Amino acid sequence: xxxxxxxxxxxxxxxxxxxxxxxxxxxxxxxxxxxxxxxxxxxxxxxxxxxxxxxxxxxxxxxxxxxxxxxxxxxxxxxxxxxxxxxxxxxxxxxxxxxxxxxxxxxxxxxxxxxxxxxxxxxxxxxxxxxxxxxxxxxxxxxxxxxxxxxxxxxxxxxxxxxxxxxxxxxxxxxxxxxxxxxxxxxxxxxxxxxxxxxxxxxxxxxxxxxxxxxxxxxxxxxxxxxxxxxxxxxxxxxxxxxxxxxxxxxxxxxxxxxxxxxxxxxxxxxxxxxxxxxxxxxxxxxxxxxxxxxxxxxxxxxxxxxxxxxxxxxxxxxxxxxxxxxxxxxxxxxxxxxxxxxxxxxxxxxxxxxxxxxxxxxxxxxxxxxxxxxxxxxxxxxxxxxxxxxxxxxxxxxx
Numbered sequence: 001x002x003x004x005x006x007x008x009x010x011x012x013x014x015x016x017x018x019x020x021x022x023x024x025x026x027x028x029x030x031x032x033x034x035x036x037x038x039x040x041x042x043x044x045x046x047x048x049x050x051x052x053x054x055x056x057x058x059x060x061x062x063x064x065x066x067x068x069x070x071x072x073x074x075x076x077x078x079x080x081x082x083x084x085x086x087x088x089x090x091x092x093x094x095x096x097x098x099x100x101x102x103x104x105x106x107x108x109x110x111x112x113x114x115x116x117x118x119x120x121x122x123x124x125x126x127x128x129x130x131x132x133x134x135x136x137x138x139x140x141x142x143x144x145x146x147x148x149x150x151x152x153x154x155x156x157x158x159x160x161x162x163x164x165x166x167x168x169x170x171x172x173x174x175x176x177x178x179x180x181x182x183x184x185x186x187x188x189x190x191x192x193x194x195x196x197x198x199x200x201x202x203x204x205x206x207x208x209x210x211x212x213x214x215x216x217x218x219x220x221x222x223x224x225x226x227x228x229x230x231x232x233x234x235x236x237x238x239x240x241x242x243x244x245x246x247x248x249x250x251x252x253x254x255x256x257x258x259x260x261x262x263x264x265x266x267x268x269x270x271x272x273x274x275x276x277x278x279x280x281x282x283x284x285x286x287x288x289x290x291x292x293x294x295x296x297x298x299x300x301x302x303x304x305x306x307x308x309x310x311x312x313x314x315x316x317x318x319x320x321x322x323x324x325x326x327x328x329x330x331x332x333x334x335x336x337x338x339x340x341x342x343x344x345x346x347x348x349x350x351x352x353x354x355x356x357x358x359x360x361x362x363x364x365x366x367x368x369x370x371x372x373x374x375x376x377x378x379x380x381x382x383x384x385x386x387x388x389x390x391x392x393x394x395x396x397x398x399x400x
Contacts, residue, residue: 001122001126001390002383002387003151004122004217005118005120005122005379006317006318006379008118008379009114009118009375010375010383012114012118013114013374014176015286016028016110016111016113016371016374016375016378017110017371019043019110019114019342020106020107020109020283020371020374021091021092022037022039022112023039023079023106023109023110024092024093024094024100024101025092025094025108026095026096027081027082027101027106028080028096028099029080029081029082029083029140030080030083030136030137030138030139030140031057031058031136031140032058032244033058033080033137034058036109037053037058037060037079037134037136039118040060040079040109040113040134043061044060044116047114047116047120049064050063050064050206051060051063052061052064052225055148055151055153056136056138056144056146056147056148056149056150056151056153057137057147058137058144059133059134059135059144059147059148059151059153060134060138061131061132061133061134061153062116062131062132063114063124063129063131064119064120064126064129064131064132065129066125066126066128067123067125067126068125068128068390068393069127069128070127070129070333070392071128071129071158071159071388071392072128072129072131072156072157072158073128073129073130073131073153073157073158073160073161073384073385073388074130074131074133074157074163074338074342074344075112075115075130075131075132075133075162075384076135076160076161076162076335076338077105077108077109077111077132077133077134077135077162078108078113078135078136078137078138078139079105079106079108079133079134079135080111080136080137080139080140080144081099081100081101081102081139081144082099082100082101082102082106082139082363083098084098084300084364084365085097085100085365086099086100086102086365087365087366088365088366088367088368090368100365100367102362102367103139103367104164104167104351104367104381105138105139107351107371107374107377108163108164108341109134109375110231110374111374111377112132112134112381113186113380114378115132115381115382116130118378118382119195119226119385119386120124124387126386127389127393128369128389128393129156130385131150131153131157131336132364133148133160134183134383135148135334138333141185141294141296142296143297143334143337144334145334145335146337147176149337154338154341154342157305157342158342158343158392159343159383159388160339160343161344161345161346161381161384162345162347163348163377163380163381164333164337164346164348164349165345165348165349165350165351165369165373165377166348166350166351167352167353167359167361167362167370168352168359169348169350169351169352169359170322170348171281171323171350171351171354171373171376172319172320172322172325172376173312173320173345173348173349174311174317174320174347174348174349174350174376175323175324175325175348175350176302176310176311176314176323176324176326176347177302177307177326177328178302178304178307178308179301179304180300180301180302180328181326181328181329181346182299182300182328182331182335182338182346183232183234183261183262183299183328183329183330183331184259184260184261184295184296184297184299184333185258185259185296185297185331186259186261186267186271186294186295186296187257187259187294187295187296188255188256188257188258188259188271188274188291188292188293189254189255189256189291189292190215190254190255190256190274190278190289190290190291190292191255191289191290192208192211192212192215192238192252192253192255192282192287192288193208193251193252193288193290194206194207194249194250194251194252194287195251195287196244196248196249196250196252197248197249198247198248198249199247199248200247206286206287207249207250208242208249208251208252208287209242209249209250209253209287210285211253211281211285212240212242212254212255213325214281215255215277215278215281216237216240216286216331217276218277218281219277220235221234222235222270222273222274223235223270226268226269226273227269227270227356227395231260231261231262231263231266232260232261232266232330233266233270234258234259234260234268234330235274236258236259236260237255237256237257238256238257238258239255239256239257240255241253241254250356258328259271259274259293260332262299262314263299264298271293275291283289296332297332297333297334297337298336298337298340299336300335300336300339300346301336301339302332302344302346303339303343303344305343306343306344306345307347308344309345309391310384312379313380313383313384313387314347314380315378316383317383319372319376319380320376320379320380326347326348331353331362337380345372349373349380350373350376351369351370351373352370352372353370354370356377357367
């Protein structure tokens with residue numbers, strides 16, 4: 001069965017590329033992926049595959065029911081783009097100004113669509129059901145996963161597998177990790193309220209820029225002096241706004257930043273430490289403040305048995321040249337929510353562009369990936385689905 005899967009995916013690789021390039025030329029932002037969702041749904045409808053639309057928003061869920069009884073395994077791909085201008089000089093460059101697939105979601109979608117097509121052709125020999133979850137809005141919290149789960153996308157699912165094309169690693173590489181693999185991604189905002197005035201009379205003001213500057217420095221002590229050094233955390237201020245004329249002392253200053261953690265206790269600790277530092281710094285400078293901490297996606301935590309299962313099968317997938325343990329990634333992913341509900345694993349599929357030593361990173365205007373990686377991803381995900389269902393067969397009941 002696996003040989004048939006691999007050969008059929010090879011035969012349909014050019015179609016996979018065509019779909020990817022079509023999606024790349026017509027990207028849509030998170031929560032606005034109406035035409036993309038319609039494209040995905042129509043693909044399934046034309047094949048006669050059961051499909052449900054508007055799942056938790058713009059989500060699409062398709063189902064291939066095998067010809068033999070068995071469990072249910074889900075595979076997931078995201079399909080939203082980013083607010084970035086495409087600067088690549090390629091025939092499939094984005095046609096939408098200021099919007100592009102700069103993270104590989106177009107590749108994820110085409111990978112899953114062609115895999116579904118192949119498994120549909122093989123359905124009579126499949127012992128169980130494969131659910132294809134096409135998720136909207138991965139890039140922008142609260143994300144699409146949580147609303148799709150609430151709308152039943154995981155109903156009856158026994159296990160789930162997902163992958164991310166990873167342009168920094170060589171094509172043919174599969175990277176896994178038991179337990180945490182990607183971080184919780186949170187956002188904070190701090191507004192310092194001082195008392196502005198003339199730049200020549202600072203003694204009559206409460207300088208919000210000075211206070212906010214002290215905050216930026218003081219916040220760095222959280223990770224270095226408050227968090228247990230054997231645990232990971234990041235506190236980064238990404239925006240500092242206090243716009244005024246050159247001779248005006250700022251009345252207010254606004255800081256926006258992100259916190260990345262793997263441990264829930266550390267996550268809570270950092271949230272509380274930020275406010276303690278803000279309160280103390282503003283008190284020292286006789287200023288007031290507002291502070292908000294918005295929890296984004298939780299950490300992606302892979303299940304042990306399913307990860308080890310994936311590792312074992314990946315080594316025999318054609319095109320896979322290396323199976324390695326992944327480094328912890330500080331990026332966030334709302335695949336985390338699926339893993340809180342059912343067992344499964346999320347892994348990286350190497351996708352470095354050909355003849356490129358230092359590829360453009362994800363979310364870069366010139367981001368691209370080796371399309372051959374989609375074939376590796378589809379074979380690995382397909383192998384995971386089939387092997388899981390074969391290993392967890394449900395015997396048919398014999399009527400008395």
